[in-house]
Amino acid sequence: MADTAVPLAKVERAGFVPGVAYALLAVAVLLAIARPWLPEVLVRVPDWMILPYEGWFQWFFDFLKDDLGLIHVTRAISAVLEWFLDATANLLYGKSRWPNIGPIPWTAIAAVAAVIGYGLGGWRLALLAGGTSVWVSLIGQWDLAMQTLSVIAVAAPAAFMIGLSLGILAWKSSRFEAIMRPTLAVLQTLPFFTYLLPAVIFFKVGPTAGCVATIVYAIPPMVLMTTLGLKKVPPEVVEAGLMSGSTRWQMLRHVYLPAARTEILVGVNQVIMLSLAMVVLTAFIGMPGLGAKLLALMNSLKLGRSFEIGVTIVLIAITLDRLSKAWIVKQPQHFMRGTPWWRRNQLLLVGIGLFIGLIIVAQFVQVADQLTRGQDLSMGSEIDDIIRGALANPTVDAATSWLRQVMITYILIPFRNAVLWLPSLSIILCLAAAGYAVGGRRSALLAGGFFAIVALTGWWDRAMITVYAVFSAVIIAMLIGLPLGILAARNKKWSEPILLVCDTAQTFPSFIYLIPAIMLFGVNDLSVIFAIVIFATVPLMRYTIEGIRNVPAELIEAAEMSGASRSQKLWKVQIPLALPTMAIGFNQAIMFAFFMVIIAAFIGTQDLGQELQKTLAGNQLGKNLVLGMCVALMALSFDHIIMRWSETRRKALGVA
């Protein structure tokens, strides 16, 4: 209905005054120029104005915990969780708890993994799943990996069920969804330290707390995907269900949930991947497993073993990701009539047979049960020597030290000092100006307001160090990722494999990006930036390629028929149309960077992350939450500006 179309831009920007954004920016610049003559009050929020958020949060949580007795509830939940965790721990690595039958021999688990792989995606996935198991065992990290997986085995199903239920609720009740959406947005930007400490305080230290933090961390995408999937069920399928006389429960059980299968399984994939990412990070609260080992090795600069663990984590990530993705696209197959039941359930039978068979074999053959120290093929120290040798090579060493020297002295430190030198008000106004330009008054208030809150917490300087790290890394990532993305997008032969690499790299737990950084640059600011750069380049490239490739073919043909040269086509047609999509990549890069900069705290940064890490040791819940809030608010502020811009731009261009 063309006649009902209203000029979108006009409606959306009701109350938009064109000059305001510039005016705000001008004031910000003036304040910056006038910095040397400004009274201290205008540069930083003075001490007497700083609001005691810390105390408030602490009071609130103490109230919840002790006065309202929440601690008893959470302790009860802990007990249940612990029971499950003990059971999986017993089965997977033989912790002496009920049911006291573990550990299951590694060969049996490897065989089952391979059969599942075969069932979901044929020989290639069977090889991947089986091969990963064999690698983990041979390298001597079986127990570590099982410690990690035993938590995922509890956390992922729990996150799935909670996420699914919340998703259904949000779909049923728009009021609940209205509360849920911003909550999830905050949850997704909170630094992981802020998940960890409350988990430790409210749930028991150790695997239970780690498990809770993992569950909470993995829930948001499950909720979002469930709601999305349920909303997307075609109306006619719904009506067909209703006309068949389904009750409400039957509708949900037999119509909605099965019809939303794809989205729900995408949610499952994300739950698994986020669980893995978080479980590795729970090393910071002393949870045993791959993460803890990696953290310890990196702290003691044992690069060879770190590298091996990195490979293990990556392999596990790829395996879990591929298996769950294969499950998404797997469609049920029909059998011809009269197929006997053992043929229909062939794979299940093979799996059970192998499992039992190998358990029996393992009773007699020790290596089939577990590999002991000395039997593994770890080459940690040899790799260590090679890495050290390569890095000590005069040319490499000269290059890295030169890079370190130049970057730190001439670029990073000056940039950091500049950010710290700027008056708070100036930065707040800049963000407000950007907010106003993309979304009018409301966006200006949100973007500027969030930073103003950060200023009022008194953690401004630390926060600016975080922002500095994020932006220097994202800028470098753009310098690398955008040209590479554009190049890749122009050639189909390149774009496919690069997209695949990007997608795979995105499934790695963020922690492992620190390994090469520390290898190359040691422990300093540059390695932090380097780790963020690798991490953030991935989404930038990915979305650039996707944006350019999704430009409609007719438009390219139209440009070609208008006689555009290759570069004209790129700059006049492809890039303008790809910008909204590229902006999503930019946004993701920033979100990734915020996440990573906090993790890098253990390298010894000076930003909010460092302070956050300290709160873990001191059980300072109030401070932890304030700092977490600062990170979340800054991230949300950027997120809002970029996504708002991308959305309006998309509508203006009329591209989906």
Place this chain on the structure above:
Amino acid sequence: MSAAEPVITCRNVWKLFGAGADRYLEMARGKSFDQIREDGYITAVRDVTLEVRRGELLVIMGLSGSGKSTLVRCMSRLNDITGGEIIVDGQNIMTLSERELIELRRRKMGMVFQSFGLLPHRTVLDNVAFPLEMRGQSSHDRRERAMEVIKLVGLQGREDYFPRELSGGQQQRVGIARSLAIEPDIWFLDEPFSALDPLIRREMQDEFLRLREMLGKTIVFITHDFDEALRLADRIAIMKDGAVEQCDTPDKIVLNPATDYVAKFTEKVEKSRVVHARGLCRPLNGHAVEGPSVSGDLTVLQLARQLVNEPREFLPVADTQGQIIGVMRRQDALDILLGPA
């Protein structure tokens, strides 16, 4: 057939979309479609009064946005109406509780959808058995019954396939089989063949007529295709902007379009293919009946050869039992065949 009692009765049915439509309804009466839209409401069904009689095939015809799909969804209460009342089998369906409504759908109604509405995760057999499963029939019973309807629509051998493994025409056969599984009294078909290729559509229409002949159900059939309507209908209701412009037999609509809007559809129609001898029939009124009669069920086109050579000015018309029901003026029929002189 006209004496048959009504199965569905719509009295002054209104359906408005928009927030607070119930309260707005009083103001909407008397306003035009566009005026109502300016007030922020969409008129989907506007003051519709019609009856669907037992055993008849009523086609509701209209272009997209004319409210035809909404009207049929009101009859099955997939949509709640804003005003008026709808009586199905003597019950006002707006007063039914959720339980009773579910019961009504489980026992009496079947519906076929334009894009089939098949459940993608179920095989053909499980899709067809779905309504039976919902009402709690045992798995043996429902398998038996589902196989029966699958045979009826000619899909035997495909019962273990999944919808995605079937062509569009086959998928719609599954949709039809599903809607017939519970042996409904009332059969709703919402543009069942619109998503199919023209050749398949024709084949499915024939198939549909065969089923109709066999089952003798009360049918409400929705289409935007006037030719399809003419081909299938006992009566046609033509809708525009939510209101019924004319509701009558195909013959009468083609011969006497009630409004200019209806006339636009009938203009291009080859009338001789549509109009039956029955439609041109006038009362005897003392006319002497002479010679052999013609069957009222034949179209003017089918009678063309006879008409051209016919010496009589008035031809007696007989119904299916051979009873004389009136006479047809030869000139009237020729006018339709050749166009007015």
